[in-house]
Amino acid sequence: GGLDTSYTGKGVIIGIIDQGIDYNHPDFQNPDGSTRVLRYWDHSVNGPNIPSEYGYGCVWDENDINQGICTSIETGSTHGTNVAGMAASNASANGTNIGFAPEASLIVVETDFSINNWSLSIAQACDYIFKVADSLNMPAVINISLGSYYGTHDGLDPASEMIDSLLNSKEGRIVVCAAGNSGKEGPYHVRGEVTQDTSFVWMLPNPAGTAVGSVNTILLEFCTDTVNSDFFFSFSADRPAPFYDSRGRTSYHHFLEDVTTDGTVLEEPILNSNGEVIAHAFIYRQLLREQVIGQIAIFDPGFAPIDSSSYLFRFQTYGAGQYDLWGGANVVPSFPHSEFETNIPDTTILADIAHYHMPDTLQTIVDLWNCSESVISVGNVKNRMGHTNFNGNEYIGPTPVQVGEIAMTSSKGPNRMGAVKPDISAAGDISLASGSFSWLNNPANHGNMDEGGLHVRNGGTSMASPAVAGIAALYLQKCVKANYNDFKSDLTNNTIIDSFTGSVPNYAYGYGKANALNTILAKHQSVTIDGPNGICPGGSIDLSFVSGMNPIFIQWSNGSNASNIVTTTPNDYTVKLEDDLGCITRSAIHPVSIYSDPVINAGSNQLICPNTQTVLNATGTASVYEWTNNVVNGEPFYPSSGIYIVTGTNTSGCSSQDSLSIEFL
Secondary structure, eight states: OOOSSOOOOTTOEEEEEESOOOTTSGGGBOTTSOBSEEEEEETTOOOSOOOTTTOSSEEEEHHHHHTTOOOOOOOSOOHHHHHHHHHHOBOTTTSSOBOSOTTOEEEEEEOOTTSTTHHHHHHHHHHHHHHHHHHTTOOEEEEEOOOOSOSOSSSOSHHHHHHHHHHHHSSSEEEEEEOOSOTTSOSOEEEEEEOSSOEEEEEEOBTTOOTTSSSSBEEEEEEEEGGGEEEEEEEEEEOTTTTOOEEEEOOOEETTTTOOTTOEEEEEEEEOTTSOEEEEEEEEEEEETTEEEEEEEEEOOSSSOOSOTTOEEEEEEEEEEEEEEEOOSSSSTTSOOOEEOOOOOOTTTOGGGGGBOOOBSOSOSOOGGGGOTTSEEEEEEEOOSEEEBTTSOEEEOOSSOOTTSBOTTSOOOOOTTOOOSSSEEEEEESEEEEOOHHHHTOGGGGGGBBTTSSEEEEOSHHHHHHHHHHHHHHHHHHBTTOOHHHHHHHHHTSOBOOTTTOSSSBTTTBTOBOOHHHHHHTTOOOEEEESOSEEOTTOOEEEEEEESOOOSEEEETTSOOSSEEEEOSOEEEOEEEEOTTOBEEEOOOEEEEEOOOOOEEOOOOEEEOTTOOEEOOOEESOSEEEEGGGOOTTSEEOOOSEEEEEEEEOTTSOEEEEEEEEEEO
């Protein structure tokens, strides 16, 4: 495609922060059988090699893996191994399932989801990977196909800010992450624009229960900025259609009332007209620098029965400001939240509905680092139609999503501050990537494996993200001193835009679909060598290069660092240029051989009468013959007596001479 060499990720580290990796898979081994995994930091156990800087987990190096003494490995799952294979498989297992950067080295961090302050442990994993890469003088890209759906969604949390600082402190660092897979969970986000008119949204009791109580309870997450928090709020219970009348409400409170950095809980009963408790409304608010974050919960904590499970519970506001709410019964199955009402009456039935905050399908992206503008967030497009599984059956992916189209599950942006997220989209759903042997060896999983039995069908943004991480490794191989912003710019400015993506940027595809070749070509300048392809015997030639590149370093194949070289030696010459981003471009081979001099025969000496015309006609292997005294080869002239010299030059530019004498009688 116009590149100067094959880019494979050689000399670059890909960090995989995930559930581990099965390094015994051939896709992660060198041709000699040694591992490509340089380090394996297991957060889930404290072993013999606890990293002193962090004080937890166990670090193994490649020698431990090669000697078989590393006891950390992905078992019981295959997610981390799949992710690593998508990014960096070298296809040693079957020669087919190759990753984007097959010669990259790997550093793996096995996360522990139960660890205190889990998000900070991910930031520390990034710190560790970059520090190891620095010690090896290698650039690094990190893939994080992990995240949390609830939080501030602005990239301003401590873990995200730590990752930002790592990216900004040094070049040769990129972080890529999965945007999330909650795109089909319905409208579970609300952006509340608060005015003096009382506005509201209806929250629905979850009949299956939420994480804070039994059935028919409510749980929501919220975030707002303190500068946008000059508003009052209350909770109320309304009867459903056809009535929509209020059965009771709480008092109004200013949103910043009694809010502290330690967090405060306001609990207030919702009373009906008889003074009976319908339910208890709780709101937890915590001041986190310039934001207020927290949860809304409505349930019966044992104080009184809820007199109806069909109420529409209002969160209503007036004043000035803005807030975001997130619910979703199935977003995190282990931590279910509530839904919002989307089937609303018109103003002829309920005048208040003019100020309803309608739920939307935006801001369903993963929180934390995914919302940072320094981190590349990746959406998921369908990779293939299907495949033959290990049982010999054909698997066909669900329709109507077509190959190249965004998956229904792919989460949508933007981040809470309005920045485009995801940044890019890439192949994810129905990918076949390296599998952990604990998973491959389970017959129950054979329907989810490829026909060779060594690769697993997986998908989602978890697989799309390492595709882009692999592209980032190729980019860092090309430009070792590039930073995350260089990559983000070239990645998002050189995308595939088609009938699926529509106009970009948008909150599904980001700036389009990733194009690996054009991303690398964005930093490529062609270089050609200008000069002869041969040297005449006893002579020399001058070679220079032609390029639009402004190099800060030049390396000729003969060791010269000059802008041009003079040589007397035949050889295959190349030149390598490097710019201020460490972008390297190589010329094609410019062969130089030794040319041959032409064979020249001036003819016989002549003895003629004065004032007589004669002809000098040199012959030989030259293409041009030039005589002294402006004599033209083969044309008659009136000579003077003396020696006449002819110079013959061949098509290679090499010359020889011969002579004859003319004497008068």
